[in-house]
Amino acid sequence: xxxxxxxKEPSASQALAVATLxxxxxxxLALAGLTLLGSVIGLALLTPLLLLFSPVLVPAAxxxxxxxxxxxxxxxxxxxxxxxxxxxxxxARGMVQKAPEQMENAKRRVxxxxxxARSRAEETKRA
Numbered sequence: 001x002x003x004x005x006x007x008k009e010p011s012a013s014q015a016l017a018v019a020t021l022x023x024x025x026x027x028x029l030a031l032a033g034l035t036l037l038g039s040v041i042g043l044a045l046l047t048p049l050l051l052l053f054s055p056v057l058v059p060a061a062x063x064x065x066x067x068x069x070x071x072x073x074x075x076x077x078x079x080x081x082x083x084x085x086x087x088x089x090x091x092a093r094g095m096v097q098k099a100p101e102q103m104e105n106a107k108r109r110v111x112x113x114x115x116x117a118r119s120r121a122e123e124t125k126r127a
Contacts (some may be wrong), residue, residue: 039070
């Protein structure tokens with residue numbers, strides 16, 4: 001009976017993708033938010049220093065470099081997190097689209113198993 005109705009479970013690679021990418025995507029989105037928040041706070045705190053030490057260009061260059069690095073890191077982490085979540089959604093949609101086809105296959109196999117059971121029952125009655 002087990003051969004007639006195979007279990008339709010996600011493959012090992014799909015399970016591994018979900019187990020890996022879901023926390024990774026969420027973590028990267030959280031890191032993107034924290035990095036963006038840190039960049040904005042750093043910019044707000046260091047702007048007065050820029051005004052006080054405006055004759056010195058080193059703090060200005062440092063401020064600009066750190067701000068740009070923060071915004072670029074935030075964007076990269078956010079993009080990576082969103083792309084991994086998008087990949088998971090695409091995989092889930094593919095699994096949902098296959099479900100009706102798998103149900104029809106299962107119904108057909110159950111019908112075949114019932115037909116085989118009826119024919120065996122009739123053979124045992126005749127014997």
